[in-house]
Amino acid sequence: MSDDWSADLQGLIAGLAPHLYELRRRLFIILIALTVGVVIGFVFAEPILNVLAQPVGGLQNLQAIELTESVGVYVRVAVMVGGILAMPIIVYELVAFVVPGLLPHEKRMLFIALPFIFLSFIVGAAFAYFVMLPVAIPFLANFGGIPGNFRISSYVGFITRVVFWIGVAFETPLVIALLARIGVVTPQQLIKAWRFAVVGIAIAAALITPTPDPVNMAIVMVPLLGLYGLSIILARFMYRRRQAASEAEPAVDASSGL
16 A cells, blocks of 8 residues: 555656746746846836835935835835846746647747737836826825825835736736637636635735725726726637637648648
């Protein structure tokens, strides 16, 4: 009995080994992309910080209390920039690992979609910076009529968190549409899961804007709900194209065999 169990365990390890090697290789590529992006982020950290501080009137209105606080802020900004620059590579490597054995036309489709996914991230980040934050920051800064001296670490942490995750959320429709075209998800599955999506979006909104007021949560939830609806529409369109292509393949094969 123990010999059978040992043989099964060895077979399981042997079966998982190629996937683990593949995962390690892709994670290594992601790590290299992030490292390059973080280095670039350090180079441009100061002008980026100046831009991020504009909603409160500039860096002169922020203060560092701890000795290493300013260094930590530079690191946070550099990591955010690195994540943004490495986003196309991260998306490609994750999709390629989750969906192994992509056909040549599917890989080509993935490469074509990557610039648009990155552009969606930029649009989402711009939406967060120019639409959401001008509403959220004055509300939080003047809540209860209490004047505040803002710590640069907490302020930059809030700004980068909102900008980054809203940018990621704006990528969702294109990523789901791509997965639907490949056949990983279907629009029917997305429609059936709408209740779970609403709960997940509410939780995400609470994490992105950790404030008790419903106004800021609504500012985050409304675009996220709209993005989920757009995901369903794009998934339906792309899934129909997949079905049409799969139905046309037998006809092509039959005609070529005559």
